Amino acid sequence: xxxPPTDPPHTHPPANPQPEARTEAxxxxxxEARTEAxxxxxxETRTExxxxxxxxxxxxxxxxxxxxxxxxxxxxxxxxIGDNGAGKSTLIKIICGFHRPDRGRILLDGHEIVLRSxxxxxTIGIDTVYQDLALINELSVYHNMFxxxxxxxxxxxxxxxxxRLAQQQLDDMxxxxxxxxxxxxxxxxxxxxxIAVARSVYSDARILLLDxxxxxxxxxxxxxxxDLITDLKTRGDVSxxxxxHNYAQVLQVCDRVNVLQHGTITFDKPTTHTSQQELTDxxxxxxxxxxxxxxxxxxx
Amino acid sequence: MSETITPTxxxxxxxxxxxxxxxxxxxxxxxxxxxxxxxxxxxxxxASVLLVALGLLVYFQASTPIFLTSDNLRNxxxxxxxxxxxxxxxxxxxxxxxxxxxxxxxxxxxxxxxxYAIDFYAVPAIPAIGLALAIAAxxxxxxxxxxxxxxxxxxxxxxxxxxxxxxxLLTTSHAYPVAIPEATKGTLQTWLGAADWASLIWCLLIVxxxxxxxxxxxxxxxxxxVGGNPLxxxxxGIRAGRIKTGNFMIASVLGAFAGLLEAFxxxxxxxxxxxxxxxxxxxxAAAVIGGTALAGGSGTVIGALFGMLVxxxxxxxxxxxxxxxxxxxxxxxIAILVSMIANQYLSRLRRAGxx
Numbered sequence: 001x002x003x004p005p006t007d008p009p010h011t012h013p014p015a016n017p018q019p020e021a022r023t024e025a026x027x028x029x030x031x032e033a034r035t036e037a038x039x040x041x042x043x044e045t046r047t048e049x050x051x052x053x054x055x056x057x058x059x060x061x062x063x064x065x066x067x068x069x070x071x072x073x074x075x076x077x078x079x080x081i082g083d084n085g086a087g088k089s090t091l092i093k094i095i096c097g098f099h100r101p102d103r104g105r106i107l108l109d110g111h112e113i114v115l116r117s118x119x120x121x122x123t124i125g126i127d128t129v130y131q132d133l134a135l136i137n138e139l140s141v142y143h144n145m146f147x148x149x150x151x152x153x154x155x156x157x158x159x160x161x162x163x164r165l166a167q168q169q170l171d172d173m174x175x176x177x178x179x180x181x182x183x184x185x186x187x188x189x190x191x192x193x194x195i196a197v198a199r200s201v202y203s204d205a206r207i208l209l210l211d212x213x214x215x216x217x218x219x220x221x222x223x224x225x226x227d228l229i230t231d232l233k234t235r236g237d238v239s240x241x242x243x244x245h246n247y248a249q250v251l252q253v254c255d256r257v258n259v260l261q262h263g264t265i266t267f268d269k270p271t272t273h274t275s276q277q278e279l280t281d282x283x284x285x286x287x288x289x290x291x292x293x294x295x296x297x298x299x300x
Numbered sequence: 301m302s303e304t305i306t307p308t309x310x311x312x313x314x315x316x317x318x319x320x321x322x323x324x325x326x327x328x329x330x331x332x333x334x335x336x337x338x339x340x341x342x343x344x345x346x347a348s349v350l351l352v353a354l355g356l357l358v359y360f361q362a363s364t365p366i367f368l369t370s371d372n373l374r375n376x377x378x379x380x381x382x383x384x385x386x387x388x389x390x391x392x393x394x395x396x397x398x399x400x401x402x403x404x405x406x407x408x409x410x411x412x413x414x415x416y417a418i419d420f421y422a423v424p425a426i427p428a429i430g431l432a433l434a435i436a437a438x439x440x441x442x443x444x445x446x447x448x449x450x451x452x453x454x455x456x457x458x459x460x461x462x463x464x465x466x467x468x469l470l471t472t473s474h475a476y477p478v479a480i481p482e483a484t485k486g487t488l489q490t491w492l493g494a495a496d497w498a499s500l501i502w503c504l505l506i507v508x509x510x511x512x513x514x515x516x517x518x519x520x521x522x523x524x525x526v527g528g529n530p531l532x533x534x535x536x537g538i539r540a541g542r543i544k545t546g547n548f549m550i551a552s553v554l555g556a557f558a559g560l561l562e563a564f565x566x567x568x569x570x571x572x573x574x575x576x577x578x579x580x581x582x583x584x585a586a587a588v589i590g591g592t593a594l595a596g597g598s599g600t601v602i603g604a605l606f607g608m609l610v611x612x613x614x615x616x617x618x619x620x621x622x623x624x625x626x627x628x629x630x631x632x633x634i635a636i637l638v639s640m641i642a643n644q645y646l647s648r649l650r651r652a653g654x655x
Contacts, residue, residue, distance in 0.1 A: 098535060118537035134532035136525045138597040143521060147536045156516045 040193035048110060049074040049093070049239040052206050055104035056263075057090055064090040066106070066263035072207070075236035077229060079254035079271070080243045083283065086260045088243045089131060092209050095241070096128040097121030108207070119148070127205035131212045131243075133196040141177060142166035144184050145199045169202045170195075174230060190221030196224055201232065208232070210242045214249060222249070227255050247276045261286050349590050349606040349639075353613060360617035367620060374496050378565060379612035380605075381499030382558035384584035387590070387604040388510045389551030394587055394611075395514070396544050396597030397527035398454040400443060400551045402461035404580035406436050407559030409469050411569040414560065416472070418481040426482040430493075433556050439465070440552030444545030454548075462577075469571050477570040480563065493564030502561060503605070504556065511601040523547060527596025555579075567653040585632060586611055612633065 050072040057065040064087045082088050093099045095106065098116035105112050108124065115121045120126075135144050142159075143150075145166045151158040164181045171191050175194040177187070184192060193213065200208055211230075214222050230253060232238050244250045250257060251271050259267035259282060267282060360367040386403055393400050410432045417428035443461055447454040480489060493499050514520035525533035526540040529612065532539050559577070563569045573579070589610060590603025611632060618628050 117539075118535065119539075122537055128535070130532075130535050132532060132535070134529070134535040136528045136532060136597075138524050138528040139521065145532075147525065148522070148538050150518050150521065152518065156512070157518065157521065159516070 011103045012073070047074045048072070048074070050110070051107040051110075052091075052095065053105050053107070054104075055094060055101045057087075057094060057099060057101050063263055065094070065101075068260070068263070068265055070258060070265055072239045072241060073255075074239055075233065076256065077174045077233050077242065077254045079250035079257045080241055080260060081245070081247065081250060081257065081272045081279065081283075082260035083286065085265045088260050089211055091260065092128065092211050092241070092243060095121075095207075096126055096209055098128075122149075122203065122205075125204070125206035126209070127200040127203045127207070128209040129196045129200050129211060129213055131215065133192055135192055135196060138183065140181045140183055141170075141187070141195060142180040144195060145169070145180075145202075147199070149203065165202075169198055173198050173201070174224060190218050194221060194224060197228065201228065201238075205238060208238050210240065212243055212245070213246060214246060226253050247279045250279075251276060259283075323506075345602040346591065346600050346606060348642075349603055349610060353609045354611060356613045356617065360613065360620065363617070364620045367465055367617065372616065372620070376609075376612050376616050377497060377500035379616060380608050381503040382493075382562045382565075383505045383579055383582050384586065384605050384608040385506050385558040385561070386551075386555050386579055387608050388506055388582045388587040388601050389547075389554035390587045391590070391592050391599045391604045392417050392510070392514065392523060392547040393454075393544075393551045394584075394592045394594060395527045395596060395599040396523045396547045397530065397546055398447060398547065399584070399594070400440075400458045400548060400555075401455065401577070401580050401584075402439070402443065402458040402465060403551050403555035403583065404577055405462050405465040405469065406439055406552050406555040407562070407579050408571060408573045409465050410556035410559040411563035412435055412469060412473055412478075412571070413556075414418075414484075415478055415481055415569055418483050425481070428481075429560065430482075432560065433553050436552040436556030437549045440549035441545060441550070444541075444548035447548070448541040448544055462580075473571050475571055477568050480567055480569065484564070489564045489567075492568065493561035499561045499565060502557075506557075507601055507605045514599075514601055519543070519546070524597060528598070562576050582608070582611060585636050589635055591639070594640075607639075 024085075030071070048071055050070075052068055052070040055065055055068040057061075068087075068091055070078075080088055080091070090099065094101050095115075097118045097120055100115070106115065107113065108126070113124065115126075115206075121127075134147075136147065139147070142162045142165075146162045151161045163180055170177050170180065173194070175198060177191060177195070184195065187195070193215075196212070197213055200210075213225050213229075226249065229240060229242070231254075232240065233255075242250070242254060251274075254271050256270045257270070257274055257279065258265050259279070261267075305326055328488045357367070366372055386407065390405065391401065413432040413435055414428045417423040417431050418425060423431065439461065443454065443458055446452050446457045476613065484492075491498060493502075512520075514523065522533065522543050525536070526543050530540055546588055559573060583604075586608035587599065587604045588607070590600060590605070590607030592599030592604065614631050614635070615625070616626050618631070
């Protein structure tokens with residue numbers, strides 16, 4: 001089954017019915033929403049959490065994104081794959097408010113939004129785990145976990161509260177860090193990654209963007225993150241986009257896969273309808289065509 | 301400081317050494333213990349600078365009995381106070397990854413601004429002081445704007461600003477010192493520097509407040525973040541430009557305040573206060589000796605105070621011992637180099653402690 005674009009609710013902007021539908025969805029008891037999400041097949045009936053339309057972005061002479069259309073259902077985990085330089089990170093950085101698109105629009109719960117900054121995106125529920133983790137080596141684990149979201153007892157930081165919450169959240173996730181006052185610089189790559197993920201998971205985000213969350217992971221820590229994502233999926237109130245290179249992991253944890261090539265989405269299928277082989281073939285085919293075209297056409 | 305992970309390399313020495321002290325002999329354990337102790341000592345950088353300050357105090361007192369008299373302590377306090385205030389602002393800038401070499405010129409200009417406002421425009425004393433501080437804040441903002449928005453490295457920006465302000469100062473003052481305005485004489489002057497311990501009290505107050513700001517507030521945390529990992533901090537939604545510009549403004553205002561204190565203390569407004577670059581460089585030296593990294597991300601306000609105390613003690617002690625003031629610079633140079641080498645060594649240790 002291919003993915004028929006669900007009738008986009010944003011095309012008719014009358015303000016009235018929209019907020020109503022939204023409040024309805026919000027006030028729904030979570031248990032009910034959960035069963036609904038599980039029993040229903042994907043697509044049509046599920047509400048759309050995020051929609052990206054005709055996004056384009058250039059950096060000087062370099063066209064990072066040509067025309068990207070993408071949607072994400074509520075509670076869905078979408079895998080985004082593509083070659084290095086295909087524009088995955090740029091797309092993520094547009095959705096999280098870091099870059100501004102040159103063209104196109106972003107809809108959150110059917111409403112068009114213009115993201116002014118990362119801070120703004122965070123306040124409306126879009127949070128990101130960056131490839132470089134965005135951790136501050138000089139600060140402690142708990143200060144990193146509450147970076148730019150600090151608990152304040154004006155005018156000072158509420159360190160005690162942040163310490164307690166950080167320890168609690170890490171313990172809940174099963175991340176083994178004995179002392180949250182440790183400087184992040186002293187931790188292993190996997191521990192750092194786990195902290196970055198934990199930070200976003202506990203930010204009450206509705207849309208979670210994970211840019212290569214498994215890159216620096218050992219087998220044990222990778223499993224921890226995958227379990228965490230699966231856990232979030234069953235809870236069903238967070239929608240997730242994951243950028244990954246490992247197709248097996250993508251197929252294991254995602255509901256649907258999108259492939260980004262030459263700055264546009266070229267492939268969109270539920271994971272149940274595709275295979276590791278198909279994805280690999282697709283990427284290799286792209287490489288082949290690019291090689292033949294190299295002299296005439298320079299895509300990045 | 302607890303080590304949660306089993307460190308390899310240099311870190312292992314400290315962990316193992318701290319638990320089991322050596323049982324005699326100069327074998328591996330003893331050396332490891334020494335290394336561990338050295339590391340722990342270096343980790344509290346304020347503590348090590350304080351030890352140096354105390355050591356100097358003992359040495360100078362042993363050499364000359366007048367070192368610890370109240371008159372001489374006042375001299376040391378007056379030498380420490382204003383420059384330590386400048387050093388506080390410098391710490392904030394250095395921690396956020398920037399530098400300001402114009403701040404000494406702001407210190408020289410601020411008393412003139414007050415004098416112009418009072419004597420030429422008949423502004424009352426307190427608003428005139430406020431105006432001088434506000435203009436200093438504006439200078440800091442311009443430094444920030446040029447460094448952040450126009451992306452000129454802050455060393456170059458503030459070097460330009462240094463000469464620009466020097467030009468403004470010399471042309472408007474015709475390079476002549478002037479007297480403190482009548483309107484500020486009396487209580488105001490006493491409070492703002494003329495009283496014996498005024499500058500030290502102001503200095504301790506400012507150090508206390510800004511120590512809290514750096515370690516216990518969002519502003520401090522974000523200052524460390526933008527200096528430690530500029531990209532990461534931005535990705536986390538911290539407005540790096542705003543933080544840095546704010547720190548430029550803090551540095552300038554503290555510089556202006558130090559200049560005012562100094563003018564009130566010496567009872568004259570002098571275009572060559574601190575010899576132009578002297579205040580700036582002494583403040584940077586104090587910050588660096590106090591353990592602030594020039595690369596950004598770490599530093600302490602209290603360390604800068606101790607660093608300044610060390611420099612003031614050295615200068616004062618040398619005077620008392622009758623050693624030529626010229627060789628003081630030799631010592632200051634060595635002090636900066638030694639503390640920078642220690643700093644470098646420390647950060648290498650830290651990196652090694654990471655697995």
